[in-house]
Amino acid sequence: MPLGTGPKVVSPEPVDPAVARMIRLDYLLGVAWRIEPVDVAMITSIEYGQMKGFSGSFHTGMLLSPDRNIVRVVDVPIGLGAVYRHRFGGRPLYASVGLTAGILVHRAGTDLGVIRRVDPDLRAPLRLAWTVERVGMSLALVPAFSFRERTYERRGAEVWKHHSVRVGLVFGLHWDLVVGRANRRRP
Amino acid sequence: MMRSGTTFGLALVALTGCQDVINLDPVDERPVIQPRSRPGPIIGGTLLVEAGLAVAADPDRDLIHVVDLENRRVLHTITLEPGDQPGRVVRGSEHEVHVVLRGFGGLATIDDQEGTLLRRQQLCPEPRGVAYDDAEASIYVTCAGGALIELDESGNELSRTKVEPDLRDVVLVDGKPVMSKFREATLVDEERARTTVPQQGEFQARVAWRTWTVPNDPSNAIYMLHQLSSTNPVPIDPPPEEMGPEDGDLPYGGGGSFCEPGISTTAVTRFETGFVSTTILPNARLTVDAAVSPDGAWLALAMPGAKEDQPTMAVMPNEGFGCFFDEGARIGEQVTSVGFEPDGTLVMLSREPARLLIQSSVPFGEAEAIDLPGESVFDTGHEIFHRATDSGLSCATCHPEGTDDGHVWFFDGLGPRRTQPLDVGLAGTAPFHWDGDMNDMTVLMEEVLAHRMGGMMQSGARRESFQSWVFAQEGRPADDGLQDSSLVAQGQALFASMGCGSCHSGDKLGGSTSEPIRGMRLQVPSLVRVSLRPPYMHDGRSSTLEESVVDMIQTTTTAEVTSDNVTALTAYLRTL
Numbered sequence: 001m002p003l004g005t006g007p008k009v010v011s012p013e014p015v016d017p018a019v020a021r022m023i024r025l026d027y028l029l030g031v032a033w034r035i036e037p038v039d040v041a042m043i044t045s046i047e048y049g050q051m052k053g054f055s056g057s058f059h060t061g062m063l064l065s066p067d068r069n070i071v072r073v074v075d076v077p078i079g080l081g082a083v084y085r086h087r088f089g090g091r092p093l094y095a096s097v098g099l100t101a102g103i104l105v106h107r108a109g110t111d112l113g114v115i116r117r118v119d120p121d122l123r124a125p126l127r128l129a130w131t132v133e134r135v136g137m138s139l140a141l142v143p144a145f146s147f148r149e150r151t152y153e154r155r156g157a158e159v160w161k162h163h164s165v166r167v168g169l170v171f172g173l174h175w176d177l178v179v180g181r182a183n184r185r186r187p
Numbered sequence: 188m189m190r191s192g193t194t195f196g197l198a199l200v201a202l203t204g205c206q207d208v209i210n211l212d213p214v215d216e217r218p219v220i221q222p223r224s225r226p227g228p229i230i231g232g233t234l235l236v237e238a239g240l241a242v243a244a245d246p247d248r249d250l251i252h253v254v255d256l257e258n259r260r261v262l263h264t265i266t267l268e269p270g271d272q273p274g275r276v277v278r279g280s281e282h283e284v285h286v287v288l289r290g291f292g293g294l295a296t297i298d299d300q301e302g303t304l305l306r307r308q309q310l311c312p313e314p315r316g317v318a319y320d321d322a323e324a325s326i327y328v329t330c331a332g333g334a335l336i337e338l339d340e341s342g343n344e345l346s347r348t349k350v351e352p353d354l355r356d357v358v359l360v361d362g363k364p365v366m367s368k369f370r371e372a373t374l375v376d377e378e379r380a381r382t383t384v385p386q387q388g389e390f391q392a393r394v395a396w397r398t399w400t401v402p403n404d405p406s407n408a409i410y411m412l413h414q415l416s417s418t419n420p421v422p423i424d425p426p427p428e429e430m431g432p433e434d435g436d437l438p439y440g441g442g443g444s445f446c447e448p449g450i451s452t453t454a455v456t457r458f459e460t461g462f463v464s465t466t467i468l469p470n471a472r473l474t475v476d477a478a479v480s481p482d483g484a485w486l487a488l489a490m491p492g493a494k495e496d497q498p499t500m501a502v503m504p505n506e507g508f509g510c511f512f513d514e515g516a517r518i519g520e521q522v523t524s525v526g527f528e529p530d531g532t533l534v535m536l537s538r539e540p541a542r543l544l545i546q547s548s549v550p551f552g553e554a555e556a557i558d559l560p561g562e563s564v565f566d567t568g569h570e571i572f573h574r575a576t577d578s579g580l581s582c583a584t585c586h587p588e589g590t591d592d593g594h595v596w597f598f599d600g601l602g603p604r605r606t607q608p609l610d611v612g613l614a615g616t617a618p619f620h621w622d623g624d625m626n627d628m629t630v631l632m633e634e635v636l637a638h639r640m641g642g643m644m645q646s647g648a649r650r651e652s653f654q655s656w657v658f659a660q661e662g663r664p665a666d667d668g669l670q671d672s673s674l675v676a677q678g679q680a681l682f683a684s685m686g687c688g689s690c691h692s693g694d695k696l697g698g699s700t701s702e703p704i705r706g707m708r709l710q711v712p713s714l715v716r717v718s719l720r721p722p723y724m725h726d727g728r729s730s731t732l733e734e735s736v737v738d739m740i741q742t743t744t745t746a747e748v749t750s751d752n753v754t755a756l757t758a759y760l761r762t763l
Contacts, residue, residue, distance in 0.1 A: 070211070110211055117207060148205040154212055155637040155644075157424070164205075 017087055020051040023177040026138055030170030032063050034163045039075070040064040041168045043142070047083055051179070055083045057098060059123075063166075071152050071160045072109040077121050077144070078102050085129075092132060098125045104146040108160075119146040119164075134176045142168035212637060212644040219567045219652045225659065226538075226564045227272060227290075228589035229491050229523055229573055231475025232397045234536045235276040235284065236526030242284050242299055243524070243536045243543060244273035248561040251276075251286055253299045254543055256534065263302025264560050267295065271307075275356070277317045277326075280340060285326055287314045292663065294328055296342065308342050312663035316356035316398075318364065327364050329354040331719060332667030332761070335364060335377065349669040351375055352718040352761065353593075356398040360407050367398035370593025370720060372413040374398070374458060384456045387465055390415035390448070392456070393592045396475045401483075409458040412477040412488075414584070415467065416594040417450040423598045423639050446470065451584050455486055455505070468503055472575050473583055476524045479505055480531055485549050487525040487533050492573045492581045500525065500535055502550035517554050520544065539565050567649055568656025576642035589660040593720055595727035603726040610662040611713040616698035621725035623701050623710045628654040665716045666762040678759025681752055685744050696763065704742055718761040732757045 024047045032041040042062045049055025058080050065073035079102015086095050104121035107114060123144040130137050144166050152160040226247040233244040241254045249271045253263040267273060272290030279285050279296065283305065286295045293309040294317065311330035318327045325345060326338040333352040337345040355369040365376050372392035374382040384392035394414040401408065446469050453471035457464050466486070468474070473492025480487070486505045493499045498516035520537035522544070527533055533554075535544040541559040546552045573583045585592050591606040598604055604621060619625040625634060632650060636642040645653065682688060691697040696714035703709075709725055722728070723735035736756045740748050 108209075112211055112213065115209060148207045150207045150209070152209045152211055154210075155633075155641065157638055159211065 017051040020179055021049065022051050022055075022179045023048045024055070024174050025177055026172055026174030028061075028138060028140060028170035028172030030140075030168060030172075032142075032144075032166045032168035034166045037065060037067065037162065039066065039166075041142075041170055043077075043140075043168070043170055043172075049083070050085070051176075052085055052087050052094070055085065057081050057083050057100060059100060059102075063168075065160070065162070067160065070110070070154065073160065073162075074107050075162075076105040076107070077123070078105065079121060079123065081123070083125075083127075092130060092136070094127075094129045094131065096125075096127045096129065098123070098127070100125070104144075106150065108152070110152070117148075117150065119148050121146045129174065131174070131176065134179065136174050136176075138170075138172055138174050140168070140170050142170065144168065210644070214646055215643040215649060216646045217567075217649070219648045220565050221568070221652060222562065222564050222566055224269065225566050225656060226569050228569075228583065228587075228660065229475055229538070230272075230274055230289065230588055231489060231491070231523045233274055233276060234476075234524035234526050234534065235278060236478075236528055236534045237278065238529050240299070241526070241534050241536075241543060242276050242286075242297075243559065244276050244286050245538070245541060245559070245561060246272040246274055246289065247538055247564040248541065249273065249290075250559075250561055251295070251297060252543075252559050253297075253302055254557060254559075256528065256532070256545060259545070259555065259557050261557065261559060263299070265297055265302060265304050267291075267304070267307075271295070274315065275317045277319045279319050279326065280324060283340075285317055285319065287317050287328065289313060289315065294326070294338070294342070306342055310336055310344075311667045312665070315354060315369075316366065318357045318359050320359055320362060322362055327357045327359070329357045329366050330667045331369075331662075331716075332665040332669070333718070334667035334669055335366065347667075347669065348377055349667075350377065351379060352665060353720070355395055358398060358400045358409055360400065360409065365409060367395040367411060369395055369588075370591070371395075372411065374409065374411070382458055382463070384411070384413065384454075384465060385463060386418075387415055387454070387467065389417050389419045390452070390467075391418055391594070392454070392465075393594050394587050396587070397477055399478075401479055406459050410477070410479060411456045411458070412474060413454060413456065414587075414592065415448070415452045415454050416585075416592060416596070418597065419450075420597045420599045421450055423601065449579050451580060453488070466506060471501060471503070472579050473573065473581055473587075478525045478527050478533075480527050480533075480549055481529055482531065487527065487535070487549065489522045489525045489535065491521045491523050491538065492575050492583055494575045495570075497575075499537075500544075502533070515551070517544065520556075539563065566656065567652040568654075571636075571642075571645065571649065571653045572656065576636065576640045578641040580640050582636070589657075590662065590716075591720060593722070595722065605722060605725060605727040607712070608662075608716065608720060609657060610660040611695055611698060611715045612658070612661045613698075614658040616695065616713070618701075618710070621709050623708075628657070662716050664763055665718050670758045670761055674755050674758040675762055678755035678757070681756055682759055685740065685746055685752075687739065687743070687756075690743070714760060714763050717763055718757075732760060736760070 028043045030041050032039045045059035047055040047057045060078045063075040079100040081100025083096050083098035100123045102121050104119045106117040125142045127140040149164045150162050235242040239257045243252045249267040251265040270290040271288045274287040274289045276286050282298050282300045284297050284299045292312050296306040313331035314328050316329035324340050328336045335348045335350050353368050355367045357364050357366045372395040392413050393416045397412040448469040453468045453474040455466045474488045474490050476489040478487045486503050488501045490499050500522040521539045522535045523538045524536040533546040541561045543557040544554040546554040575581045585606050586609050590610040591608040595603045595605045617627045625631040637644050690702050690711045697711040698713035701708050722730045729735035
């Protein structure tokens with residue numbers, strides 16, 4: 001149940017993040033800079049793994065280009081990766097760094113019809129998360145690189161341009177769907 | 188495993204810094220069509236209309252047709268030599284009709300009843316206008332180089348007067364010849380007294396396509412069809428939002444819309460003694476010929492540069508601000524000449540397809556077509572050059588007859604730029620523009636045709652056809668045999684000894700190198716036909732050839748400026 005309203009998984013003892021395992025789902029909204037134009041960014045991701053330590057991650061989202069006069073662009077990033085999460089002291093405040101690889105699907109509505117492109121996409125999300133019980137808030141800075149600079153021209157003049165580098169700043173909520181004890185690692 | 192990893196890595200590296208440029212312009216991919224012999228630029232006004240009869244000269248096919256208008260029948264077709272380029276037509280005595288042969292450099296005289304060529308005589312490199320003086324039974328011919336030639340009925344030269352370069356038409360007022368100047372759009376008489384079109388707001392008169400009088404008009408009025416060119420700053424870098432295909436107002440043009448003049452428009456000026464009035468025709472584009480209806484109420488216009496899906500003729504009120512347009516007019520022909528029969532029937536000549544159109548009532552009415560003999564001369568390069576873009580402008584607007592309009596445009600961010608002539612043989616003279624900022628014709632077509640003018644991008648093959656058409660334009664020397672030959676020889680020697688040839692080099696005397704002049708790096712202009720196109724220099728700062736020579740002596744040599752030197756040099760330059 002994505003919004004965390006399902007039956008509560010009762011844990012017999014307070015969770016020890018050092019050994020806890022979880023699935024985290026988040027929805028984040030913010031902006032993505034590409035040097036000049038600033039896109040609206042919506043990102044959602046699922047992380048599965050240790051609350052403190054490594055998790056696997058899957059993400060997708062939507063980058064909406066604001067100037068929709070001549071080209072109406074939506075970019076959709078999709079990818080998989082890994083996240084390392086660190087806890088600050090005893091507080092429910094975590095910082096994480098990730099690395100993901102995937103694709104960026106570009107779709108543009110133009111007078112000539114819909115134009116589609118797919119580029120490889122690398123991201124390195126840095127995130128601060130504050131979690132109370134199962135719900136929390138995240139602030140993420142997501143530098144990303146999609147390899148190809150893209151320009152639309154009309155009558156010899158550039159009408160739309162995006163660099164291959166972008167930096168997203170997004171803020172949102174997350175829910176931890178399952179939190180349980182990890183199997184004890186062998187010594 | 189290693190292998191595929193490396194391949195993947197390399198592919199990623201290859202993608203890095205990759206550019207993906209997506210062009211949103213619909214590219215014109217229509218196939219190229221070129222006739223065996225490519226047509227020259229449109230000159231317009233090659234039709235003589237009388238009661239029941241028309242004599243139509245076809246400069247594209249070197250033919251002259253005599254047409255019976257009453258019975259809708261071609262009576263005779265006279266075939267001239269290839270490249271003769273028949274132009275203006277005038278009635279001589281009884282059965283004689285005189286036709287200017289621009290390409291041949293002379294005059295043809297035909298018998299329109301027999302349909303025979305009586306005479307074909309050479310006069311000057313580029314004859315343009317012709318008039319017949321009934322009282323004296325003499326023929327007047329004007330030449331681009333500045334000569335007014337008077338002939339008797341049998342073609343003997345009576346006189347050759349040096350008037351001014353760039354003469355266009357000649358009309359007779361009280362038996363005296365009055366001539367128009369093409370680029371300057373002024374009238375001059377034999378004494379070189381001139382009458383100008385008053386400045387119309389931001390507009391200056393340029394390019395006198397056609398000048399005529401109406402027979403038996405008591406007011407002795409002279410009509411001139413000319414362009415009006417803006418003296419206001421012209422933006423050359425349109426913002427993207429102004430470049431939608433639906434936008435009428437594009438830069439380098441602006442105001443392609445109804446009743447809005449844009450940066451270049453058409454007008455007819457009527458000169459009477461002590462009275463000049465101008466009718467602005469904001470909806471007319473590249474108008475190359477006009478005629479007034481016998482009742483004086485209507486103006487018929489030939490607009491061969493209209494967009495392909497638009498009529499190339501129009502009838503507008505001959506008064507006030509002519510904001511009138513008959514959307515229902517015929518399309519599918521390219522009208523280059525118009526004339527009225529005395530009963531008010533409008534006759535129009537289409538160059539492609541070769542046709543005569545007859546419309547018995549104006550302004551509205553059905554036109555009937557008479558097909559004229561001759562192969563198709565449809566030519567892709569010619570079309571791209573003449574047809575209007577979304578802004579209403581075509582290349583031919585500023586480069587009429589494949590050359591220049593003599594106008595100093597003021598481009599935002601660049602400053603004043605005098606239009607450069609294109610009939611100097613442009614092949615091998617890239618980069619283009621005064622600053623040399625256009626590397627080649629492809630760049631120029633993208634930047635000027637598509638970006639500034641709002642035209643369509645062209646496929647490679649169409650670009651090629653266009654470029655070869657433009658590069659083929661080469662005017663003849665302006666020498667009308669009026670310069671003192673010893674002075675010319677002296678000037679030529681000075682040109683060499685003063686080092687002018689170090690920059691103005693090659694057979695075009697310039698055109699290919701850039702040199703610093705007064706702190707600005709400029710393409711050295713070709714001096715071919717230089718006498719025809721004042722004002723001079725990139726910014727038009729020298730209004731006469733003499734001034735430009737003084738300027739050059741001062742800026743490029745340490746020699747003293749003497750009036751002898753200037754006279755000799757200009758005499759030489761007038762023969763080029």
